[in-house]
Amino acid sequence: MTRTLTPPAPVTLAAFDAMFEAVKNWGRWGPDDERGTLNYLTPDKVAAAATLVHSGRTVSMAIPINKVAGPDNANPAVHLMSLMHDIPISESGLSFGMCFLGMASHGDCHTHVDALNHVAYRGQLYNGKPASLLTSRGSEWGSIAAYATGIVGRGVLLDAARHRHVDWLEPGEAVTREDLEAIEAAEGVRLGEGDILVFRTGHHARRLALGPWSNEYPPAGEGKAGLHVDTIPWMHERRIAAFLPDGDGETVPSNVEGMPYPIHALQLTAMGMCISDSLQLEDLAEACEQEGRWEFMVVGLPLRLPGATGSPWNPIAIF
């Protein structure tokens, strides 16, 4: 059973810009801060998150890395052997298999985390840093290395597909602030300062059922379900530390006139929010049902890659 909502009225670019200013955290944690909303996630909140662990069940939120080209995988991962059992070490009988992995960090079908140097708006990165910091060697400032000690905290799954009693939201459907609060009420949870919002539209369930589709700008493709931009001031008020969606949070086509990726611009560039892309939340959704709760400890660990604009990763929930 699926239903399509009436799409909310489009947001003007002027309204978007006003919102950008309103949620802007530039300077909030100092002029050189590169952790952004992770500043909300203090050690005491890490410790509190650990108390959510009861059963010890761990659930991966990552899609297996995809080596096959497709409409959402223009640059499939290169995975090859750099050494195989053909080269025994001495006469000892030992042989080794060794891998080489090459992949784009921001592929639409690879679970990854974005660094704060990933998106600039009008020539500026988060905290007002110039986009020109970003060179063909990356940018030391705001790189994924700033998240080296990991994202550890209380995660709450707001499951929009479950709430609407559908297998997945259809491309183009947008989840509003009102919706998020309704889901909170239904699940009996409330997100607060330093929490990690895990957000499910069923994007990956749709992919598993119907196959991959193109959801990239500029080609129209079929679009994507995601957030309405009015959820961003809500996240700002609630002081959310990190955002982990299936899909990438964006509704495609966008709700903002003439602006693709408004969610990324508001989250990464204005707020300095830690965001991830393209999670696999099907296993988590099932685990939440079985455990009867929608909160858990989250751990996400980016690779320590200096200068990088992001990293593939495999974040988990611990119940």
Added chain:
Amino acid sequence: MTRTLTPPAPVTLAAFDAMFEAVKNWGRWGPDDERGTLNYLTPDKVAAAATLVHSGRTVSMAIPINKVAGPDNANPAVHLMSLMHDIPISESGLSFGMCFLGMASHGDCHTHVDALNHVAYRGQLYNGKPASLLTSRGSEWGSIAAYATGIVGRGVLLDAARHRHVDWLEPGEAVTREDLEAIEAAEGVRLGEGDILVFRTGHHARRLALGPWSNEYPPAGEGKAGLHVDTIPWMHERRIAAFLPDGDGETVPSNVEGMPYPIHALQLTAMGMCISDSLQLEDLAEACEQEGRWEFMVVGLPLRLPGATGSPWNPIAIF
């Protein structure tokens, strides 16, 4: 202050083979098991590990990924931009930085985790599977994907360098079973079933102080400090779930006659142990001192790469 111990008497190949048989877990968890000693790390042990979190301090155990060739980095990571701010999306003012990462999974200076398909001894992988399973596309069986839900448990740092009152053990020095038990006693800890042994020789401290050196087989290089093989039966008895050393656990030259990498063969191939390589434990050692304890929660999250023989990763300790 450094001191060099008298190296223990070499172990014969026959003794090695007997040890291999003695610690072999093949079949222990079924003929198709591909989680090996992680079977010791049950959900209740995960839950118990979470109770070790008090301060909420998180510490990375990874070395920043190294893009510069050197004696222990023959194939430096390739890190390039696949898209930069040169391509604004429409006229919106948005621009993106996007990375490409290419790297060998088992580089000697890159913190990584080995899969159970990484090492074969006499034509057999862990659980008796034929080495021929491993092809140029990897091996679905025993790949790093078997660790998709992560390594989460109680970690204990046995700090051999601290115990010997040195900055680092010198290449060639071996830590014995007796040493490990002495360190346990000194630190007031005891490793048991399902625990994660974090083992520090100061390898990375030496690298930071003196620069990189070659420690590869077959070229002699300068060697490496590591374990004596007599520690392996001890790990087997204690039912250790995972092993996270700086260096790679091996003493170079090896203590076993005619056998390089005896530790890998015993751990990976015989025991099916989850092992990591080339950790950076300097920050952790300092944190342990400051926190006054040598146990903590460990979380390590491999990439979900089907078929892979290992994965770069960034495991953390949570206090």
Added chain:
Amino acid sequence: MTRTLTPPAPVTLAAFDAMFEAVKNWGRWGPDDERGTLNYLTPDKVAAAATLVHSGRTVSMAIPINKVAGPDNANPAVHLMSLMHDIPISESGLSFGMCFLGMASHGDCHTHVDALNHVAYRGQLYNGKPASLLTSRGSEWGSIAAYATGIVGRGVLLDAARHRHVDWLEPGEAVTREDLEAIEAAEGVRLGEGDILVFRTGHHARRLALGPWSNEYPPAGEGKAGLHVDTIPWMHERRIAAFLPDGDGETVPSNVEGMPYPIHALQLTAMGMCISDSLQLEDLAEACEQEGRWEFMVVGLPLRLPGATGSPWNPIAIF
């Protein structure tokens, strides 16, 4: 206007094996020879080929390297900048653009040349060498490095599409020995010892007109136009030195029962023939018409990559 020929009767595997034996050049140029049929292309034939140059017109026979995934491009080339103008050298005002290229050598839509270590039949490479020579590091024996001084000689275009008065042969159509001789007669040329056979079915013209299609084994795809296996003994008799087709020479489905890629096996493995894949012969076909001749000097220059099973390349015709 297109026409489909009655496909020739299938060849049995036994007949294939007999043909394999009949055209086998193993040992012909010594037990360690790794140049195969290029031995026919002696310096005097190189010199003779140069006398074919009159107008000085040069024509590329390569497809531009394709960076976009598609049905015949499962692993698109990775082309990124490793340095850009962001890093001026000192204050001199100089800036540099520098590329990184990563690509599979044998992609179906990338013009490339195969090395003699590329294909084994029943465990043996050309000259009877064991397939086990080929490891994850390649094979020094029979690698593309054996062609380091290039393929230089008299090229003759046999244009099957033109001969049949079609834009292209349809997938599945096979060109026989009889056809080749008819084309020779019509074009007023004759191929002999040391010559380079350039063979056009219009494969690339079809791709340009209709878009890419899958022509790989094992999935059926739409198939491919190519050679009937009865052309191979003809090439053997004529002592052809090299073979440069659009497509890859194979008719798909194959004319040999239970045997995909029979042309590759016969050419590479049995004869040790220098063969190329996936040429773009549209510009050449037009040039031949304009020049009024179907013979010319050919130069093809593989990269000097030790151990490689092939190389991307850009062979040219010089009129």
Added chain:
Amino acid sequence: MTRTLTPPAPVTLAAFDAMFEAVKNWGRWGPDDERGTLNYLTPDKVAAAATLVHSGRTVSMAIPINKVAGPDNANPAVHLMSLMHDIPISESGLSFGMCFLGMASHGDCHTHVDALNHVAYRGQLYNGKPASLLTSRGSEWGSIAAYATGIVGRGVLLDAARHRHVDWLEPGEAVTREDLEAIEAAEGVRLGEGDILVFRTGHHARRLALGPWSNEYPPAGEGKAGLHVDTIPWMHERRIAAFLPDGDGETVPSNVEGMPYPIHALQLTAMGMCISDSLQLEDLAEACEQEGRWEFMVVGLPLRLPGATGSPWNPIAIF
């Protein structure tokens, strides 16, 4: 026997800039020209070059691609198997070896050709095009694709090492215009319009004898033998079409005050000259001696890589 010349007096930056203006070919072949000095190499000159072929001997001018990191190979080529004989096609007995190659196009120890989009001076590429054309996806304008039909012409080896009776020129030694004319006289050759200057200092001979060394800017390294900038106006007057040196033509340290890579700036940016880097001219030098002549046909064939700033290649001389 080696000798070190008195280095010529340094050239001021102002003199450099005047020279830049004097040799500038911007607009000479139209505002959108991207072939530069290859315009001198007309078809009749190609045809004339072919008449130089007598013996049919072919000689490679490329260094085998280097997979081992070293002081002049910071990013060694990645060469791996993407498929090996482990995957037989059906039950036919066929198995395949297939390569993946990843490499930087401009490595100091990899023979390559530069595109006209490779170097900008004060924000401008050849023909006055803005450096901003060059993005992380390369630049369609001035890319190596402009050389798709290859570099084919009369090559003349000016062998500076032979002329000075040394095995190689020492790092820092510069060859002047006067020297080039003296070598011409000694060899009995004269370079003219559309010719290809092959220039040998013995750089690679030194590398083979003494091992690799760093010759990069900005770290000083040991430096490099090369051209004095006063040779550039000479090349301009002579209307040389292409320049193929061992080393990269630069004398290091540079003869121009405050200006690294003056030769590249003058050749690529001002003149639009086709230049190659890091050739292996040892085999050619020997062949010239044996053939008793220093002119020959040259063929160099870049990969057809759209947008690329250069390409690895394997140019040859044909005698």
